[in-house]
Amino acid sequence: MLRVSASEDFDWTKNDRTSFYYGTFPTGFSWGAGSSAYQTEGAWNIDGKGMSIWDAFSHKKGKIFLNDTGDFSCEGYYKFKDDVSLMKDMKLNHYRFSISWPRILPSGLTGEHINEKGIKYYDDLINMLLENKITPIVTLYHWDLPQVLQEKYGGWQNITMVNHFNDFANLCFERFGNRVKNWITFNNPWSIAVEGYETGEHAPGLRLRGSGAYRAAHHIIKAHAKVWHTYDMQWRSKQKGLVGISLTADWGEPVDISNQRDIEAAERYIQFYMGWFATPLFNGDYPQVMKDYIGRKSGQQGLGASRLPVFSPQEKSYIKGTCDFLGLGHFTTRYVTQRNYPSGLGDSYFTDRDLAELVDPQWPDPGSEWLYSVPWGFRRVLNFVKTQYGNPMIYVTENGVSEKMLCTDLCDDWRMQYFKDYINEMLKALKDGVNVKGYTAWSLLDNFEWDEGYSERFGLYYVDFRSKTKPRYPKASVQYYKRIISSNGFPNQREVESWKRKALETCSSSNQLLAADPLIGHMEMVTEIVVPTVCTLCILLSAVFLMFLLRGRL
Ligand code: NOJ
Numbered sequence: 001m002l003r004v005s006a007s008e009d010f011d012w013t014k015n016d017r018t019s020f021y022y023g024t025f026p027t028g029f030s031w032g033a034g035s036s037a038y039q040t041e042g043a044w045n046i047d048g049k050g051m052s053i054w055d056a057f058s059h060k061k062g063k064i065f066l067n068d069t070g071d072f073s074c075e076g077y078y079k080f081k082d083d084v085s086l087m088k089d090m091k092l093n094h095y096r097f098s099i100s101w102p103r104i105l106p107s108g109l110t111g112e113h114i115n116e117k118g119i120k121y122y123d124d125l126i127n128m129l130l131e132n133k134i135t136p137i138v139t140l141y142h143w144d145l146p147q148v149l150q151e152k153y154g155g156w157q158n159i160t161m162v163n164h165f166n167d168f169a170n171l172c173f174e175r176f177g178n179r180v181k182n183w184i185t186f187n188n189p190w191s192i193a194v195e196g197y198e199t200g201e202h203a204p205g206l207r208l209r210g211s212g213a214y215r216a217a218h219h220i221i222k223a224h225a226k227v228w229h230t231y232d233m234q235w236r237s238k239q240k241g242l243v244g245i246s247l248t249a250d251w252g253e254p255v256d257i258s259n260q261r262d263i264e265a266a267e268r269y270i271q272f273y274m275g276w277f278a279t280p281l282f283n284g285d286y287p288q289v290m291k292d293y294i295g296r297k298s299g300q301q302g303l304g305a306s307r308l309p310v311f312s313p314q315e316k317s318y319i320k321g322t323c324d325f326l327g328l329g330h331f332t333t334r335y336v337t338q339r340n341y342p343s344g345l346g347d348s349y350f351t352d353r354d355l356a357e358l359v360d361p362q363w364p365d366p367g368s369e370w371l372y373s374v375p376w377g378f379r380r381v382l383n384f385v386k387t388q389y390g391n392p393m394i395y396v397t398e399n400g401v402s403e404k405m406l407c408t409d410l411c412d413d414w415r416m417q418y419f420k421d422y423i424n425e426m427l428k429a430l431k432d433g434v435n436v437k438g439y440t441a442w443s444l445l446d447n448f449e450w451d452e453g454y455s456e457r458f459g460l461y462y463v464d465f466r467s468k469t470k471p472r473y474p475k476a477s478v479q480y481y482k483r484i485i486s487s488n489g490f491p492n493q494r495e496v497e498s499w500k501r502k503a504l505e506t507c508s509s510s511n512q513l514l515a516a517d518p519l520i521g522h523m524e525m526v527t528e529i530v531v532p533t534v535c536t537l538c539i540l541l542s543a544v545f546l547m548f549l550l551r552g553r554l
Contacts (some may be wrong), residue, residue: 021428022496024489030135030438031485032094033087033460034398036142036187038070039447041100043077047117050106052144053155057203068453074445074463075470077121083444084128086461086472090482094135096397096440097125098142098187099176101168108146110167119175126179137395137440138176139184139246140169140227143192143203150204156192156216157208162223169227173235181241183231184327184397185224188248189277193217198349201451210347211307214294218309221280221319228322245281246327246397249274251377251384252336255358261338265355268293269336270384272353282389284320285311294352300343307347325437326385329398332370333377334359366414367402368449368456373414375421382429382436393435396426400442402449402456408514410462410473411507416480416500420490427489441481445472462514473510479503 038054045051058069076083087095101108103118129136145155153160169185186192195202197212206212224245231243252269254262271279271287279287286308294308311319335358341351363372378399385394401418403409423439430436446459454465460481461472480503490496 020490020493021424021431022490022492023427023431024487024491025427025430027488029436029488030093030395031481032092032096032135032137032438032440033090033444034096034440034442035076035444035447036098036139037100037103038073038142038144039443039449040074040076040097040445041103042070042072042075044069044071046077047121048106048113048115049100049118050102050108050115051147052100052102053147053150053203054144056147056150057205060205063205064451065453065455068448070448072470073448073465074472076445079470080121080125081128082472084125084132084134086474087129087134087444088132090460090478091485092134093485094137094182094438094440095129095444096137096139096184098139098144099172100144101141102144102146102148104171105146105168106148108149108164108168110171114171122176126176130179135182136180137182137184137397138172138180139187140172141165141185141192142187143196145204155204156197156219157206157212159219159222161219162226165223166226166230170230170234173231173239177235177239177241181239182325182395183241183243184246185227185243186220187246187327187397188329189217189220189224189245190248190273192220194349210349210352213349214308217276221277222315224281225319225322228324229318242324244323244325244327244395245277246329247274247277248329248331248398249381250331251333251374251381252357253333253377253380255335255337262336265338266336268353269334269355269357270381272349274381274385275388278326278385278389280311280316280319281323282320282392284316290352293354297343297347297352301347307352323392325393325395326389327395327397328381328385329442330378330381330396331399331401331442332372333374333380364414364417366418367404367458368452371401373401373418373421375418375425378422379425379429379432382426382434383432386429386432386434391433391435393437395438395440396436397440398442399439400458402458404455404457407457408462410475410510410514411504412475412477413500413504415475415477416503419477419481419484420496423484424490464514473514474507475510476500476503476507479506 038052044055054070058064061067099122104115106113106115126136149155149164155161191202193213193216196204197206197208197216200207228243252266254266256262268289271289275287276290290308295306298306337356338354339356340354359372363374365372399422401415403412426436426439441460443458445461446457446463448454449456460475460478462475464471480499483499
């Protein structure tokens, strides 16, 4: 249930939610920033890379805001050396990035062509990170399935994907595992399943309501378990690394904490979100509440079996315990209350939960529509993981906030506030006894925010997408995060209170640089069009002139 134990002085029921805790993180706590392949690399068809479902999806009109694509994005494929310098300057301990499956296996399959140029790109990136003492945390699947596998097999709807993914992972262990010790199989499988196969907002854009998401998730969980076993059997003793998964989980708070129905609805919200994946991996099966609700509603629909697939006893024991650490992506919180959805009226993942989500209009909402800043929810979700799954090792793999496209102000005080408050709640959770080992700010750079295109910017660094060279500019939050890192937390009130002021002093000069940038961008365009044209004209004129001269002589 939602009630969790906490030591007296950190008990949130007694502690003011907005109180600030001064203190530092344990020595060795790892600070990082994150990215993903499709969101940052660009170079979508370069050096033998195959198509991914996101290439295909974003190239269709009407799928992405302003029909933007990740074709070029931040050009991270070419600029990774500059980006490692940015990380070094921030003194990051780790960098989380993902490997594009079709970049190294264009057809998705190991039996066919292995693209050595793609392998070299990741080799160079990993080596560069290690030379700079930055630990790579590598995600194998951040949503960019090879398009061929979607077309041939229907992607994650098909059980054969388990073996294909395992082959791809095995290749990555073989080629990179001597240097990479922290592997994440899947990033946010909730989103892959629900947005890819239920609502269709994400690639591959399928709308298989009420069953597509459950089937995709079932195969993803099996694929994760298989990869964990492959690592365990074939690589662990040599490479001595860890294999985890990254789950995204918002917190769900009962609207009325004294109302049992609200408490149960909030519990369902979390179980249908993180529990859907975490419970099989840690405890061996789907959460009971999912089995009950989806089973009952499937029966009312007249279906012979539940729309939620079933694990056999052998599968349960194979899947249980396949997480060396839990990666946690957390951004926001919802209030939750009970709401009945009668069965038969368009059953879906969302109606299966019988709940309604609410937000407090006073919560700050600086960027993405769905992202309200509610720092105290972070501490709760971390404690929930501790009590539900036996206090596993946690790496926060994503946490951050966006701003709207039109906002080009590098003095991002709302982001500094967000990081300050969320990281402080994580510190409180550590004091509660939660086993958090590292924190990853999302994201290093502004990048392609999926169906929102470039309209929502999560980066610590601003990227000028209008310019061909995609220059990066530090936002004030870079300075702020740097201070948190160098102090390993929040040493004392006097010091922490000076950080924002100091960070804001530096961002105005970057603002001026950025303001000047449209001119530079324009000049580049002029160079491209005018200079070649003028040159061609000059050559033509000289030729004509020469002909006249020659004629005169003859
Ligand atoms: C989670 C996803 O993993 C990441 O790719 C995305 O950019 C962030 N959420 C923000 O929406």
